[in-house]
Amino acid sequence: MQSSLTPFRVAVIGGGPAGLMAAQTLAQGGAQVDLYDAMASVGRKFLLAGRSGMNITHAEPYVDFVTRYGNSSGALRPMLDAFGPQAVRDFVHGLGLETFVGTSGRVFPTDMKAAPLLRAWVHAVRECGVQFHMRHRWLGWQDGALRFSVPDGGEVVARPDAVILALGGGSWARLGSDGSWMPVLAGRGVDLSPLAPSNCGFDVAWSEHFSSRHAGEPLMTVAVIARDANGQEMRKQGQFVVTQGGVEGSLIYALSAALRDQIAAEGSTTIWLDLLPDLSAERVADEVARPRGARSMASHLQSRLGIKGVKAGLLRECLSKEQFSDEAQLARAIKRLPVRLVRARPIDEVISTAGGVRWDALQGTMLKAAPGVFVAGEMIDWEAPTGGYLLTACFASGIAAARDALAWRTAA
Numbered sequence: 001m002q003s004s005l006t007p008f009r010v011a012v013i014g015g016g017p018a019g020l021m022a023a024q025t026l027a028q029g030g031a032q033v034d035l036y037d038a039m040a041s042v043g044r045k046f047l048l049a050g051r052s053g054m055n056i057t058h059a060e061p062y063v064d065f066v067t068r069y070g071n072s073s074g075a076l077r078p079m080l081d082a083f084g085p086q087a088v089r090d091f092v093h094g095l096g097l098e099t100f101v102g103t104s105g106r107v108f109p110t111d112m113k114a115a116p117l118l119r120a121w122v123h124a125v126r127e128c129g130v131q132f133h134m135r136h137r138w139l140g141w142q143d144g145a146l147r148f149s150v151p152d153g154g155e156v157v158a159r160p161d162a163v164i165l166a167l168g169g170g171s172w173a174r175l176g177s178d179g180s181w182m183p184v185l186a187g188r189g190v191d192l193s194p195l196a197p198s199n200c201g202f203d204v205a206w207s208e209h210f211s212s213r214h215a216g217e218p219l220m221t222v223a224v225i226a227r228d229a230n231g232q233e234m235r236k237q238g239q240f241v242v243t244q245g246g247v248e249g250s251l252i253y254a255l256s257a258a259l260r261d262q263i264a265a266e267g268s269t270t271i272w273l274d275l276l277p278d279l280s281a282e283r284v285a286d287e288v289a290r291p292r293g294a295r296s297m298a299s300h301l302q303s304r305l306g307i308k309g310v311k312a313g314l315l316r317e318c319l320s321k322e323q324f325s326d327e328a329q330l331a332r333a334i335k336r337l338p339v340r341l342v343r344a345r346p347i348d349e350v351i352s353t354a355g356g357v358r359w360d361a362l363q364g365t366m367l368k369a370a371p372g373v374f375v376a377g378e379m380i381d382w383e384a385p386t387g388g389y390l391l392t393a394c395f396a397s398g399i400a401a402a403r404d405a406l407a408w409r410t411a412a
């Protein structure tokens with residue numbers, strides 16, 4: 001057992017939500033903590049998340065909450081049991097900020113912004129005694145020491161007792177998380193899954209005619225039917241946006257893991273749109289078949305079913321002339337319009353990434369290949385939909401890595 005008089009010196013590399021949480025927990029546990037980050041300030045992706053209304057967690061029942069991590073639910077469960085959705089809210093309240101639950105169950109800071117939260121949090125982390133070292137890019141190890149490049153072109157080394165890596169995934173490289181740690185850890189014998197886009201949009205080969213008229217238009221009430229990982233149909237209702245070259249938005253992101261994997265395996269995949277999810281197929285068929293006199297089919301659809309704008313454009317885009325003028329086929333297509341997705345959007349622009357350090361490379365959060373090195377956050381191989389699940393698991397794994405490091409030291 002180490003003497004409690006000898007300080008336990010820990011380097012936390014990466015100052016996103018996972019690293020900040022790890023650093024704070026370690027310092028509160030008595031460790032002497034140095035936090036390194038490649039950027040000039042911490043939490044840049046966290047701040048970006050706040051621009052579109054930051055969900056910090058989700059208020060659905062916990063039994064449902066933990067299933068949102070799919071295959072990683074089992075591995076994350078102990079971390080989430082220790083620091084789950086209510087703990088996240090209590091943590092934010094403890095920083096002097098309020099939270100509220102939106103109609104979708106997502107939990108937001110009251111002003112929906114990340115900046116006040118980050119400011120209060122960094123202040124609290126500093127108060128615990130954590131030393132911040134900005135513009136220190138971790139390059140790997142040399143003779144057991146950590147190597148960092150610093151702005152003057154030089155390098156510094158550090159030899160802490162333990163290391164927590166919280167280096168993020170591989171999207172939005174300009175905010176710091178560029179996945180450059182992947183070859184470093186591979187070189188150390190750590191088992192990794194390739195980084196892949198998650199919570200992403202997809203490319204569709206829209207005609208110039210369609211995209212020039214409808215790019216940027218949201219579909220507010222729509223359902224998407226897609227195949228899940230087992231080939232079973234899943235149906236989700238919500239909203240998405242038609243883009244210049246495809247589709248994006250919360251409804252698409254929610255299905256994106258399965259769609260990405262299908263495209264990787266099959267070259268493309270198909271989703272089916274229900275343009276009128278609140279009306280039955282029979283009702284739609286009846287309305288389409290009503291006599292329309294001299295009216296065009298387009299104005300008939302608008303007056304009987306309210307189909308106009310981007311929804312009307314999609315029918316024109318995805319159906320042949322013959323299908324559009326055949327009432328039975330048109331009615332069926334309104335409830336199940338096929339759209340072929342050809343590509344996931346590039347990894348750098350997506351909300352999060354799948355892949356990274358595989359669970360079987362870990363003992364708890366410690367790398368089996370590198371005792372005394374722990375990992376946290378998005379760099380571990382898990383993924384989850386948007387809605388606060390990402391941040392909750394980053395916070396929880398940051399705390400778990402810090403506690404594992406403290407326990408490892410005690411056992412040493």
Ligand SMILES: Cc1cc2nc3c(=O)[nH]c(=O)nc-3n(C[C@H](O)[C@H](O)[C@H](O)COP(=O)(O)OP(=O)(O)OC[C@H]3O[C@@H](n4cnc5c(N)ncnc54)[C@H](O)[C@@H]3O)c2cc1C
Nearest residue numbers: 014016017018038049055138168176177377378388390391
């Ligand atoms: C547009 C957008 C909106 C989002 N909205 C939400 C939301 O509302 N709710 C939600 O739950 N999640 C949201 N997310 C996802 C969430 O922000 C991330 O999952 C989370 O920030 C990941 O935390 P992390 O600590 O693992 O990594 P990061 O936040 O990526 O932090 C990693 C840190 O490591 C540093 N780093 C990387 N490599 C090195 C190196 N070699 N040397 C030194 N430092 C290094 C980086 O500079 C960075 O500071 C959003 C993401 C985006 C892009």
